[in-house]
Amino acid sequence: MQINKPENTLQNISVGSKEINAARVAFFLPGFVISTWAPMIPMVKARLNLEADVLGLLLLCIGISAFIFMPLAGALVQRFGCKKVVITGATLMPLISVLLSCLPNIWSYAIALAFFGAVMGATDVSMNTNAVIVERLAGRRLLSGMHAFWSIGCFASAGLFSVLASSSSNVTLIATLHCAIVLALLAVFGRHLLDYKSPGSEKAFAIPRGIVIVLGILACISFLVEGAVMDWSGVLLTEVKNMDIALAGTGYAIFSVAMLIMRLLGDKTVQFLGEQKTVIGGSIVTAAGFALVVVLDNLYLNAFAFILIGLGCANIVPVFYSLLKYQKGMPISAAVTSVTSLGYTGVILGPALLGFVAHGINISTVFELVALLLVIEAGIAKYVFCKLKM
Template identity: 55%
Template sequence: MSVKEQDLNLLQVGKKEQYAARIIFFVAGFGISTWAPMIPIIKERLQIGADILGLLLLCIGVSSFLMMPIAGLFAQKFGCKKVLRVMGLCMGVEIIILSMLPNIYMYAIFLFVLGAIGGILNVNMNIHAVIVEKLSKKRMMSGMHALWSVGCFAGAGLFSILAKLGLGISQIAIIHCIIIFMIIFAFSRYFLPYKGASNGKAIAIPKGIVTLFGVLAVISFLGEGGMMDWSGVFLTEAKGVDLSLAGVGYAVFSAAMLIGRLIGDKVVQKLGEQRVVIFGGIVASVGYIISIVFDNFFMMQFGFILLGFGAANIVPVVFTLLGRQKEMPINSAVTAVTSMGYLGVMFGPALLGFIAHGIGIVAVFCILAGMFILQAIVSSYVFKVLN
């Protein structure tokens, strides 16, 4: 019996451990969404242009990208319980620091720190989620990922309410930090001290079927990133939609994805993993195609709804399957796939921007539709190998 299997046999999972595994996703979303509303306020405070702001925000992406491939080593050395507890608390402290910094250089440093915290937290909470679901022997992954979105809505919503009441960003950050601390102190005792295999490599490089899981993740994250960054441009430039409605497409897509994940565990249980992933890719592609073909505003929104529902549960199922593959230790496999998926988020929208500049935004959406078809094809091969 391997070290990994011995570790799993020693772990016990009940309702409290399951709730704790869910809540850390909420904390991650709540924390990062506290930073987002600060951005325009800090831009004005520092008197910087969009170009400098873009470079500052790039610090988050660069540090996350650098930390993710080695983030699984933190679990291997310290265990998920300690890593999630410390990173959750660091997230709370970090948002207070970001609300108070005096100059650009300090923001560059601490945004780099924010990206590192986010990268380590993201990888380890997914490792933890895979183990909890595996030991619970029940569908949980879609619901866990849904709670990240719930955390984002809660963080941004509470920030807006407190700002309307006249509180400054430092006061709001302190309140949000207190909420994070209360959640961590209440639930962190139930995090699992999973460490994974003791022979993990320093950098998680995907191999075998894990590489294909990474491809599925890249396509899903690229599709989501494409909607976030380019749906507004698509609606206004290609479809002639009024600028005031530019954000509706992404809002509709996000709502559909959230609902799809909230009900996703039951959907996967009823339809099966293979159908959810393969047909999810096809439905997402059809959603893109509808938005391209039809000029009617409501039909375009229907396309975005299909896209959100189709893509919603692909990544959660991929993480579930990582708990069953034998090519790599779970902590290394999750680290590798999370890192690959983040490539789609970080570099994908920029690459799509070059394509949009060269051959048009409609071509970008056509490419994304084709990539979801490719995802369905790759998924069918993956399930043949697994079966």
């Protein structure tokens, strides 16, 4: 069934099941590639004999480059359209991941990772722009499920990499196989991505303003939540809760699974609860989870707290992207670019800033601070919904 919406530049675009599935795959593929690179990091560290601080600076090339190039993605979408930008990015990322498995020195890795980050940043913005337009034209909730496919891609890639690595497969061979899978999926689904371009009269890049700035700040807080769990939950469990080092990754694993499940159920959940209750209630539930992690010392109760964090925050960012269709102050591609760029500061700067807090005070304060930020987020979100008259 095709659904047509005669609205401005979107009047000639139709959305059906093929376009919806293509938008989901557009999220799956970058997640799959990212989890192809992640297991290679220890190999790179050992092969190049890198110290932890040098490795950290090397990995920062990805984040800084993505952050710099994200604002330019709007211009790419305006000139070439979502379809071409996503296809180009989803083609280059796996090819670069193969290259990352066999480079000779640290300088070649720095250049390749910077390029990898730039492509990832542009792909992230364009796939979210495509997703917002697809949801808008389809007239129903879709974004939570699309974001779930990023996590599915990560899980699928990590699982396949582990299976192949356990059979003593060469890392370059594994990366090449992963690359072939990505390119095959892109060949099947890429043709159904939207060929949406921002109107030539609209600015491809605009300084964030109005409610878009607020949504970007809220997205930053939400991304900071994910960064805090990923980077600091293991430290909290081992150093504060005195758990065995083997259990260091359990907090993030439980959080990730809970978030994936809730995102798969997210579109129906948001439809049932409404966007306002999903964001405000989710922020409060997530804050409660962070508070419980600090005060509870039992392994199973800590697991429950991480479940709350995953369930609470799962659908907040997808709803923020959905809300962009209500604002009138910026073109949709520029608004998506702004929210993604502002939100990404939570990934780039957040863990480092939390590290200074952990070093200057203690790790428990990090989680208490995040809980406070989430309560603030709930209050600001209330203002956003009033402003948009939801």
